[in-house]
Amino acid sequence: MKTTRLIGASTFAVAALVLSACGGGSSAGTTSSDTGTAGASSSAATGGKNITLMVGVKGDPFYVSMECGAKEAAAAAGATLTTQGPDKFDATLQNPLLDAVAASKPDALLVAPNDVKASVGPLKKIQDAGSKVVLVDTVVDDASIGVSRIATDNKLGGVKAAEALQTLGVAAKGKVLVISTNPGVSSVDARVDGFKEKAAELGYTLVSDTQYSNNEAAKAAQIMSAALAKDPDIAGVFATNLFTAQGVATGVKQAGQSGKVKVVGFDAGPDQIKQLEAGDVQALVAQKPFDIGVQGVEQAIAALSGGSVTANIQTESLVVTKDNMAQPDVAKYIYKSSC
Structure with missing residues (x-):
């Protein structure tokens, strides 16, 4: 990119x-x-x-x-x-x-x-x-x-997501998972590529090939629940867009692993901010x-x-966390539901 x-x-x-x-x-x-x-x-x-x-x-x-x-x-x-x-x-x-x-x-x-x-x-x-x-x-x-x-520099956004997991404490050799929307969408494909390259550099282990939610929060939650049932020591997850991040956070919460499994989402809609405030998601890569x-x-x-x-x-994109979300130069890029 x-x-x-x-x-x-x-x-x-x-x-x-x-x-x-x-x-x-x-x-x-x-x-x-x-x-x-x-x-x-x-x-x-x-x-x-x-x-x-x-x-x-x-x-x-x-x-x-x-x-x-x-x-x-x-x-x-x-x-x-x-x-x-x-x-x-x-x-x-x-x-x-x-x-x-x-x-x-x-x-x-x-x-x-x-x-x-x-x-x-x-x-x-x-x-x-x-x-x-x-x-x-x-x-x-x-x-x-x-x-x-x-467009957003999406590959760089994926890199930032992997770096965010490291900042959140996911150590080298930690198991991570990527859940995306659909193959063949240029933006999310680039995010996956950037994340995978940086994750390899950081020494993370991908537990499976990229999983796809069809851009449906309910399906993302099901994928996350099944992944944790199969591999309960997953340490971090990257969800590549708004609806996928919603579902991943729900799946982690339903499994009783909120906070233990670090979740980095892409996009910063109102529901994502609520999940960030609740501690169900630990970081968001916000676009502009x-x-x-x-x-x-x-x-x-x-x-x-x-x-x-x-x-x-x-x-550009920027990483939003519970600690910085109220800062004016960050808050202005939180997505809205009406003009």
Whole structure:
């Protein structure tokens, strides 16, 4: 993975104005526009363009926070934003929505594709029809798709998860487990790769191949319970996203091993923070989805106005613990449930 990029000055300018207004919240078909003085020059340049944000799954606090950033950036630019998303992170559910987007012919599409291969066809159709496509959070294998690709440095996030287990006291030769969502999702696959590489460096023993929850908390809990029944001396677990982390914490708690088995989750939604406060999860690797939403709109506007477009942007992540979660520079990146 490439070295994490610094967020551009224009991103900070927008984010500084609107970060306090972001509270999360997402629903299919919501729109946002602004014709006030803020962003008037951008509005003139882009002529009130229509932008669609296709999130990976509707209602996920990560994507809700991304929508908050995208809404505010679109309003500042005088553009109209429409948000859609499938009820589950599943390409068979998202692709029909993308086909509908193709029919509506937006000026730009910000999209978190559900599969590196299965999402290619619909996105190529949209791009070939003239819409500017910006990939946010996840990507596809076809490098020709997307004028810009914006995502967390997910491999580095996986490295941070392994380092967090070490900080939490999991010693070398300790047994660890990785529970992910589905294979073929670019973001979580990179997190697994980063974690495994660092875990090997730290001398940890993986008790099994990566287990998959299908992005369902209940299934993650079942996997965790079964793993502990088979191997009760598991010392640490890395759960690669929000819903998986919810389920892992539940499984550990049901097994009566809360605190003994160190759990590091990825993402920092409201439920994860509650589990962190309760001691069911010991650390979270938080992404910065608000920033991704802001930058996604900025790159789309640049592409539409003939400005300079950055092909690849990697945003940062940070480790959240019970001890630092109240610090202002950490708390502002905790995901929200509504804008």
